[in-house]
Amino acid sequence: MQKSSSYLRKALFLLIFSVFSGISLKATGYGAETLRVVTTLPVLQDFVEVVGAPHVQVSSLISGLESEHTYTPKPSDMILIKKSKLLFKIGLGLETWVEALIKNADHPGLAVIVTSKNVPLIEEADHHDGEKSDHHAEGNPHIWLDPQNVKIMVAHIATALIAADPAHEGDYRKNTSNYLEKLDHLEKALLLKVSQLPDKKIMTHHPAWPYFAKRFGFEIKANILTQVGSEPSAKKMGTLIHLIQKEDIKVIVSEPQLNPKIPKILSEETGVMIVPLSPLPGALPGTEHYLDLIRYNVETLVSALKRSK
Ligand SMILES: [Zn+2]
Incomplete structure (x- = not known):
């Protein structure tokens, strides 16, 4: 008797469950097997969508418009984490704001994947983030x-998706190898454009660009901000102005996520050209996907350095 009532309860539960999940499937347009994934940055969202298509539903905690250093999480971020099976982050102390979110979400089924694992790091030349003290150790x-680093990151993403959803391993592997080919192709085309430049010197808004500069051959002479969220002192401003004049720096790379005030002052003082580039996709028109973002950043910088001659 007891047994049959327990069966009844189970059957009733299953019925209710399937009715509700049926409704939610219709509402979102995703199939029952869709893997829910959350990323810290929109650039990771793009990678996971490319590798995971069409089996993943990916959300990014920050959009392209916030700074990756100073983001303040919203209440909806925790709900996103609670609903997800996988969370991808960069690591290296970048997303200091996500640790409390993960802890508060208290979601034991969540796998957190650090995509910077095994990436050859460039040490911090400047103090990058005021909130951490051991940044030098991390890089x-x-x-x-740097598209070459993306190859390593994408491999971590593929491994995690295959582990979470082995049924679609073939698709994840195929998507990955297609993307690696696109990365190589783009890099080759862009390297050719940079190689023709006589002047590759730039000053950057904050130290977001060492991997980019190293891969493509740009020469970073100085960073305006060493701590995101703080302003350079009058003495530092004097040093920067002197450096622009002495080194004949023609271009400052500014970022739409940061306050444009300081690059503007330097430009007014020296005549240096301000060229907005974005470290994150989606902040500038036509940069919604990583490949477009890298192409935009290199091509815009190349044409500015050509123009400045
Ligand atoms: Zn940064």
């Missing part, structure tokens, strides 16, 4: 701005 976190 600069803006690894994704």
Whole structure:
């Protein structure tokens, strides 16, 4: 008797469950097997969508418009984490704001994947983030701005998706190898454009660009900000102005996620050209996907350096 009532309860539960999940499937347009994934940055969202298509539903905690250093989480971020099976982050102390979110979400089924693992790091030349003290040990976190590093990151993403959803391993592997080919192709085309430049000197807004500069051959003479969220002192401003004049720096790379005030002052003082580039996709028109973002950043910088001659 007891047994049959327990069966009844189970059957009733299953019925209710399937009715509700049926409704939610219709509402979202995703199939029952869709893997829910959350990423810290929109650039990781793009990678996971490319590798995971069409089996993943990916959300990014920050959009392209916030700084990756100073983001303040929203209440909806925790709900996203609770609903997800996988969370991808850069690591290296970049997303200091996500640790409390993960802890508060208290979601034991969540796998957190650090995509910077095994990426050859560039040490921080400047103090990058005021909130951490041991940043030198970890290296600069803006690894994704070098397409060669992205190959390693994408491999971590593929491994995690295959582990979570082995049924679609074939698709994940195929998507990955297609993307690696695209990365190589783009890099080759862009390297050719940079190689023709006589002047590759730039000053950057904050230290987001060492991997980008190293891969493509740009020469970073100085960073305006060493701590995101703080302003350079009058003495530092004097040093920067002197450096622009002495080294004949023609271009400052500014970022839409940061306050434009300081690059503007330097430009007014010296005539240096301000060229906005974005470390994250989606902040500038036509940069919604990583491949477009890298192409935009290199081509815009190349044409500015050509123009400045
Ligand atoms: Zn940064």
